[in-house]
Amino acid sequence: MRVWALPLALFALVSCVADPAPSRQHTRKPVMPFGLSVADPGALATWLESMQPGWPRSRSYDCGHIKCVALTFDDGPGEHTGRLLDLLRERDVRATFFVLGERVAADPGGHMVRRIVGDGHELGNHSWSHPLLTDLPYERLKSEIEHTENLVERLTGVRMRVMRPPYGATDKRVAAETRREGLAQILWSLDTFDWRDRAPAIVARRAGRARPGSIVLLHDIHRTTVAAVPRLLDRLAKKGFTFVTVSELYGDAPAPGRRYARR
Structure with a gap:
């Protein structure tokens, strides 16, 4: 042939x-x-390769023995995401981006989510419109998660396997729906409060408090957060941290439906 x-x-x-x-979890057609x-x-050929189990390709890190930290960025993609991706590429740093379906839909052709995938970062589901999932009737809850999953898959060819409930609000219904969608619930152990304090020095200092296994909460929609990234990377690198995606932090895909806040 x-x-x-x-x-x-x-x-x-x-x-x-x-x-x-x-089934809704593991046997979807590409x-x-x-x-x-x-x-x-x-x-x-590139797309078929990306569809193989294990996307994004996990690097060989044993976070049980080395100091790993997972940087996570919520609520994008936005106007500052491209600059953030430039900064992360310059440092060869991988992160996890929890995207909103409505923001993905607002980007013609899904340019930014496709770039996130192309740069080797992990994509996560952050719902369609950022509501309190625990307050929604079942059909709306299902729609918020499922529509974002389907749109990202259509645009990038990959199926997300982690999600972050808006505001960190979850319950048994949210857990059940994420389990059906094959999504682990990822919370955080260190909140930089970058959405409240728009000062790069403050954000970088708070991120510098990370401990081995920390999941750090940031937002790529804020210009000041992106401006803080070089400084926070320097702080954590000097402390001997290795930057990993959420899935890499756990050594494999986290279990669907289960909640995680740190390693």
């Missing part, structure tokens, strides 16, 4: 697998990402 034909054959195989009654054509074998 010619090399260029292999991705097309693989795509045909994936598309033709019988799946008469898929969805072709927005703007990707089967006429582009190279792009298709």
Whole structure:
């Protein structure tokens, strides 16, 4: 078989697998990402590779023996996310981005979420419109999570496996729905309060209090938070921290429905 034909054959195989009654958690059929054509074998091969279990590719860190910290950014993507990605790329730092469906939808073609994936960061579900999930009727709760999952998958070709409930508000119903969607609930152990105190020096100082296994809460929608990033990276690097994604912090995909706040 010619090399260029292999991705097309693989795509045909994936598309033709019988799946008469898929469950909602692990047997979903892949969805072709927005703007990707089967006429582009190279792009298709890259997409098929990204669909393999373990996305994003986990690096080999044993966070039980080294000082790991997971930086997480909520409420984007926004106008400052691109600059943040530039800063993280310069330092070869990976993070986890908990995105809002309505903000993803406002970005034509999903340029920013696709860049987040392309740079090796982890995407997480932060609901569609940032409501208190615990106050919603079931159908709205389901919609807030499911619509964001489906949109991100359509745009990027990957299925998110972590989520953060807005305001950290969760209960048994939220846990049950996230379990059905195959999503672990990720809270945090260190809040920088960057949404309240728009001062880069203060944000960097608070982030510098991280301990091994900390999950740090930040927001990429604030210019001042992005401005704090070089300083906070320097603080934590001097303390010997390794920057990892949430999934890397736990060594594998966290369990769907379960709540996590630190390692």
